[in-house]
Amino acid sequence: MNDLIPLMVIIPIIAAILLNLFNKNNSTVKILSFVVAIVLPIIPLLANYGTYYFGGHAPLTDYGTFLSLFPNSILNTLHIGITYSYGSMQQILIFFLFIIAFLAILTTIGERKKISGTYMFLMFMGLASVVAMLLSDDIFHLYIFFEIVIIAQVGIVLASNHKEKYETAMKYMILGSIGGPMLLTGIGFLLALVGSVNITDIVHVVKNGLINSYSPIFLLSFGLIFFGWLYSVGLPPFHTIKSDMYSKATPSGSALLQTLSVIIFISIGLAIFRIYNGISYVGTFIIFFSLAAMILSISMALTETDFRRIIGFLAVGELGYLGIGFGIGTKLSLTAALFQGLNEIIITALLFIGFGTTLYLSKTSEINKLGGLIENNPKTGVMVLIGGFALAGVPPLNGFQSKVMLIQSALDKGFPELAIIMILISIVTFMTFIKIFHSIYLKPKPKDLIIEDNKIPKSTTFTMGVLIIMCIVLGLMPSLVVNGFNAFIGGLI
Amino acid sequence: MIEYIIMIIGILGAILALAQRDLLKAAILTGISGGCIAVLFQILLAPDVALTQAIVGAAIIPVFIALAIYKTHGVDNND
Amino acid sequence: MINTQLAALLTSGSFIIIGLYAAIFLDNIIKKIIGLSFIEEGANLFLITLAYRADGIVPIFLSGMNPQWFAENSAYPLPQALVLTSIVIGASTLAVMLAIAMVLYKKHGSLSTDEILGDKNE
């Protein structure tokens, strides 16, 4: 039934507000967040596809009388209210997003005795706004939730116990206050030209050539919306601040942060692709910035010494793969990009939580001071190793499937250079991962390193187990997910 | 004619707000330029937005900034 | 004389430029935040100037009006509804930034960006 669709956004928001109310007593916060986190993944499976019109404002075609005023103009398909469109792509991504959020909340509950209600509030608010961005078919809706996610991400970073978290949060907000209004001005220019905020209407107007798609205002709106997208996602020049944010949050917090960024990448990226793929050089801009993201972040990751910063840079570099998929713009490359986005969410969450266990034991994240952790927790060591293989694209796991599809689509489109660079960068990613893995687990233990003997909480090992099972299942049977993406993209192009 | 004066006051208020040494004056000038924008919204045929901007831009934002300055009682000495 | 809409566009452009100038060159963190709030206000003003219609009427649909006449000379209500939320967003972002700035002041004892956000390991 269609009215389950908005529930996916309303339930996390209600849960967030309640959690904020019961901030003080610990047990209600734990129970409430646990129950809501379990219930959430079930909703996308039950809701069936279709669109949901808020306030009952169906498109004008359903109103017979009004049409007599404006016969056969574009107005007859005009969407008045906010519409949520729920297709197969949204179902898959939201289902996996809710599972990752459940696992992140489970790890937070497991690791900390005292859970603050506001931290859970921020996690649920970030989750709800990201789901709303994916569902909504309204470009101003994207801007509002873009701003809410900025504040939620800053809150999640501030909830960790890192020393320099305030400086990073401040820099992120300052750059956000430059990126956000530029996105709003871009939307303003688009609104001035088209007059409607609903993306399907804009695409309808642009496709039918009602506006000259090479007019300065239309192109300027592309430039500004593209700039806002660069900020929200962490492509250069924002990759340093974005990876800094990942490195300052708690391990489960940064696992959720990078999931938010990937989903924002997909929702705004699809909006840009649908509206602007008539212009010839949109693909070149996207490919240029994602290549820069891959090259710069891999070179920074290689020469860092704090492993949380290294995985932060790897996560930002992985977004380059998605960018290339969007930049090429064929049906196969878009499906491959969505599949790569889904895999990246799972793998990077596994790596953040996996390496977070070393932080839990040894309280330091400098790889030069660490070593020899393999003998007191071999299980997590092996799980993190499998995560690294998935990141690099080793065959049985899911990273391999999506990277092969991306390389295939690059070759089909006639860009062999992109295929070579993708292979080269994934080899160097594997080398970076092995460097961190060796210096944390395999290197002989330095004398001054004291490792607390408390065991890693069972919930963390359970989370990593579930993530690895997802990697393997998606690796062996990619068609589970790829057919859904294919059907969605088919409707788009 | 009146709208051009309002616009000039708004822009001058913004420039002066950033050039002030004493930050409290900067907060007040931000309020003035926020209020000018509220009147400008009314001239641009958007009465409800003018109301919100008057409350937020001319009252809430200066109070926030003044509170922050009071808490940090900083004077901008090197600018 | 230039008409109201063009003048309002110029004011919103100058607000954005003043804000960008402050975000780049000013060293005091409170002034940087004030500059950033000017950028937000400039973007809102830009949206409202798009909705303006020279010598039109305020977009309130009274019962007796004929919809055809109303649609032809009322200002466009959609951006005005959007700006309502975006003013509040600007204020809340400013509030969060000021809160972080206060904590940074308590930690570093100074308001200048070089000392607070400066790069230690360089």
Place this chain on the structure above:
Amino acid sequence: MSDTYSKISDSVNKFKNKLKKDQNTGDNVTSAMAAELTIISTVLISAIMLRHLNIILTVLIILGLGLYLSTNTPIIGKIRREQNDSLDRMTFYVILTLAILVTTIYWGIIN
């Protein structure tokens, strides 16, 4: 042949003394050189993609890039310094990208 050998060895030495300040274990230098090689190779390969615009331009750019990258070898030091976490450097690059984005789009319309 020997001058290329001496060029490689002094670039390795340059790495060594450049990385002198922080703890200079073996893998710091190797990972810095790995990063160096990745940058040079990926930048040159992505420069070939300009062949869709026109061929002569790509040849010139690749020669220029190759020359530039091979002469001042430890480019990784410059790249890391360009991307440290200080706010002014970040805002500079942000405003630079915004300006380039808007101008290239406007330049695209005019001609």
